Amino acid sequence: MPRARVAVFISGSGTNMAALLYASRAADCPYEIVLVLSNNPDASGLKLAEAEGVATFCLPHKGIARADHDAMMEAQVLKSGARYIALAGYMRILTPEFVGRWKNRMLNIHPSLLPKYKGLHTHDRAIEAGDSHGGCTVHLVTAELDDGPVLGQTPVAIIPGDTGDTLAARVLFAEHQLYSRTLAAYVAREFDAGWLLEKVRALADALPQVEERESHGAPGWRVGGKYFAYFNDQHHGTPQIALLVKTSGQDELAALIEQDPDVWFRPAYYGASGWAGLTLNRPDVDWDHAADWLRRSWAAVAPRRLAAMLEF
Template sequence: MADRTPVAVFISGSGTNMAALLYASRAADCPYEIVLVLSNNPDASGLKLAEAEGVPTFALPHKGIPRVEHDTMMEAEVLKSGARYIALAGYMRILSPEFVGRWEGRMLNIHPSLLPKYKGLHTHDRAIEAGDSHGGCTVHLVTAELDDGPILGQTQVAIISGDTGESLAARVLFAEHQLYSRTLAAFVARESSADWLFEKVRALAAALPEVEERESHGSPGWRVGGKYFAYFNDQHHGTPHIALLVKTSGQDELAALIEQDEDTWFRPAYYGASGWAGLILNRPNVDWDHAADWLRRSWAAVAPRRLAAMMEF
């Protein structure tokens, strides 16, 4: 199968959610692999499990180390492992805003409640005391505010008469193990999804003044003043690329872009003869600010002068 997306997992204890992620990754069609398990607790039993399964581990006690410094030292190991995403799985440390900011959109957590209900601790007891019909779990992106990031997936678990926090927690844990692996797989697979990539490009193009979306030669395209400035290319003309096509100043610039970074740029069939460049999107670590800059530049190349004067480049 294609290269899997490398993921690092942070734990503090038994690591049952880490184990669920790990064993799910052994499926032939799983789009991610666990490349490192880290803990702030050297005695965490989850570390022993990871080691037994052949996964590298790293432990760094946090006592006596300033929070920002500890996060930075943990992050250094993540970067050395090549991980592109972090999954928090029972990691009982509040992370520094600086660390969270550097991994914005690439760090996930699982929380034992149906967020936005019951952030923090004792979630199952609170759901029972509130008379809720269901508890459950939520996978969300991590932000600087505790348990407050965008929700990626949830599973409801019925609250049964006579439930205690412990009995409900035991059932929710089954749901967590299934939800987390499924949600993580779907999230990392977006990078190669033409539909998701198209919506990213569409949003960037729509943010520019007086843009019209219209299909051309079977490809979605965007125009301003009646002229096309961008196309979305989904493996057309036999190429393996999902790409954003933008205008360059001509063949010299197109050739220079490809020579400088052939993993990012290519000469698209048909369009390349007119100096259009293909910015490859189905690759790791796409810089969307870079894509937005090229869209603005391409827009400015064809926009009426009255519009181009409105934009600063």
């Protein structure tokens, strides 16, 4: 499995960045830190990253329009080849346009158990509210501050006599463990057969009158009693986890493979009948493309009265 390339944004000491970086040094870690960026030239985390051999970039934001600053930072991320961004104490609100371009590929860590205590002074607010626990949350970044889908949380007990500072110190330990673990699980899902199957199942089930039925040990989907798709989990010793769909025949199958051999392949046994394998265990799967092929394959076998239900 190729390691996912991650860029980290910081504004200060970068302790969460350091936790992500050192976790990435494990042989089985599914990500690597390829770039650390900051809006603060005095951020000590930059020096740490440089000492560890990680590329850095700094662009002070003063005097630069927010959208322009975001664009210049993003240009460096793209140049590095990073596919994910991890915000780790980055004290800048990002523009909705920038966030939108990185939808589902930008993570943040927040020092509370979201949805509680969005924003600042989270530990003091938890103590003042009489909560039994504070904690931290890793979530996907959306345009609304601290409001993205939660990926992981760790509660931290509030001890009698705690202050915001004493609670923050313990929560930081939890952050360092939670962030690396959650990031690793999130980037690895793209190569997990169970997660990929659920993605395919959701797309197939959205089509009219679909029945899921196992065929030769593999999940398959039928309409009108005929199969239009299968899920192939490295069957017959092949490395691909794939969606199998119908083509018009051998000529189209060969053309697809020739055009993009990293995406398409000829599946064992099924390929002889013109079925094509759409590889899923690879970076940047275009799920709209997969959905289009599922609809086309469905239409190829659906009774005419049903095929009229979908527009192509």
